[in-house]
Amino acid sequence: MALDDATARRALRRLFDAAVASADPRVVLARHLPEKPSGRVLVLGAGKSAAVMAAAVEAAWPDVPLSGLVVTRYGHGYPTQRIEVAESSHPVPDEAGAVAARRMLDLAAAAGPGDLVLFLVSGGGSSLTTLPAPGLALADLIAVNKALLASGATIHEMNCIRRHLSAFSGGRLAAAAHPARVVTLAISDVPGDDPTVIASGPTVPDPSTFEQARTLVAHYRMALPGAVTAHLADAAEESPKPGDPRLGTPDYRFIATPLTALEAAAEAARGLGLAPIILGDALEGEAREVGTVLAGIALSARQHGHPLPAPCVLLSGGETTVTIRAEKPGRGGRNGECLLGCTLALADAPGVWTLMGDTDGIDGSEENAGAIAAPDTLARARAAGLDARALLAGHDSHRLFSTLGDLVTTGPTLTNVNDFRAILVA
Template sequence: MVELDPRAFLTSLFETAVRAADTLEAIRAHLPAKPRGRTIVIGAGKAASQMAASFEKLWDGDYEGVVVARHGPVEKTERIRVLQSAHPVPDAAGLVGSQALLDAVSGLSADDLVIALISGGGSALLPAPPEGLTLDDEIAVNKALLASGAPISAMNTVRKHVSRIKGGRLARAAYPARVVSLVVSDVPGDNPAYVASGPTVPDAGTAEEALRIVADYRMALPDAVMAHLRSEAAAAPKPDDAAFARNEVHVIASARVSLEAAAAEAKRQGVEAVILSDQIEGEARDIGKMHAALAREVALRDRPFARPVVILSGGETTVTITDVYGKGGRNSEFLLSFALDIEGVEGIDALAADTDGIDGSEDNAGAFADGGSAARIRKAASDPRSFLARHDAWSAFDAAGDLFVPGPTGTNVNDFRAILIRQLIRRAAAAHLPH
């Protein structure tokens, strides 16, 4: 193996994964034919402005539209309006954005075409509380979901039953126009109905399922929300609704494609690559321990994979928030747990990052870790386990100088994890694995 700079190598894999989700090429391959009537572009998500700008470079007919992106830098567009709202907790600007999308698709004919540009993050960006509920109610729901530890599919099942726009309702509002949804997936399994809570893609989930999820994860929701979920008004349109008969849905970018691209790049650089899965879910710190056990086994026993190797995985882990919490996101929490469990083992280097460039509440995508990370955190600040206990992984990696800050990427295919195992170091074996 050619000697590598581990962090430069891992960064190159992340950048390759992000390029594989490039919106321009992804949209180019899935553009529909021009309609006899009008073309209306709508969209929402962390990649909304980038998708809109890509569409404008490719479409040579007439069009108009509006998309909703998160607050922060956005791509410049010519004719598609870009509105902005808050993520991960909704704000009043999101109400304006949701109404703008509903207005954009109202009064259309069967000759018109709606192109929906959907990416992850749209659930928070599009608050639209149903009659009898308020923005504060939807914020309370969102906060409870984020703190619950529920997988994204469960969270979005609840969200789409407490909304006027999610769960296919935006597409139904466009009827009788045809809706073509181009989806950048950030959910394990790539079910487009779960991306951004499916504003243009219905599914068969029910309000009864939403209530079971609330109970199973012991969420404390406002009384008005619980009353709504028990009412007929919570029912979402079903996939066999006639309003969706002519619609099309295309997943144009996903974690699977990005991980495969990263694996190919690793092999080009002379390192064998293994993709564990693009659908890993679970508590971030537990998934971190599982990855650490695998990395140690390879580093110390050369099994189940031979060194040198990079282990890749994706999906969406969760963090169950307690009463005490600090700064960070699921990728940095995963990596802090991982770093603690590989402490003292040389030859392991890892990067965990969100492909949208932002992990949680701060400006980092994630962080780097190796066998010396825990010691660096301990020397620079305090016991890394105390940071993990209070969900403050950002502060731990910031103290150690190990944050990964590429900036917003303009796409979002969820978590990216890459673990490079370079060599066997025997002296740490006794401390970590039984003989």
């Protein structure tokens, strides 16, 4: 294919759309359901995809008695008939999420030995079900959440801390449902697809400890409320651990993962005449630094034909982090920051276009999924009076890509397999 600017941009968007479509619960969920039970089915769930996952269960089991409650992010609802949908705040939790989490625990506790509890989980579930452990208040956990988001900690580290401040996560929902059978259907949004990390693992044993949580808080020098510090120090009630008879051997099924999304994008690339390579589905690190590394790989492909000769596309996923260093940070999510770091490292190199975006359609807390950078992005930024390096230092990537008209805006996609990055090398 001829790779002019318009064609390259369309190609990148097709790859992104293919990745998102591969994780649509309306298409992929039904094949992962257990056999139809003879007894009652209680459907619970949390995450940005929880509502559409619930609708997919209803569509697959029209003749099965279903009831239950799922909670999703505001604006991510989807019509259901038998399963109630609640909405709450993400990434900063609110009272609505705490109420939904408490109601789900009460519903689970009423399940009997012949019942099936079907738990639908996807990214964002930790914030959406923020229910404080005894002795803590929601305001305490909101302060913790803000500190976590600004700390630079990985999602694995964040959720280790969250599990030890929660009355819902870290296996506690499954423990409440005992002795009912619990089956979890998951859309993974975390590097490594670790069930203990996805929504902080409400239905699986938690191998981490209070000591580990305290070590992470100290490492990242988080200033937390006194009640939180005291709770972590007391370590009064550990989360359910592996071997806990209430959890047994978890029945945990992935219906979509970052790798399956990247594989779908790779297939779409081949259909466009581009050779794809998947660099990894679990790349982590400081967003701007990951962008710099990816730029180096792209330059190697263009100049030396390694790891692939052009025309090719370099695909990757995972979840980067952003450590807030600016006193008054601007706007932009981790994908925008990673993309701007990559663009600066490419330094006007010809023949390289890049798309980075979050597959849930929301980069951080912005209205866009991500953005596209082209070989002339820095030149156009300079012509518009924008200092790209200053904007990166101020965590203000949104301003640059918005001014240039290069945002990728999808609205809520109703799925979430984490960050998607594609670098097209001509």
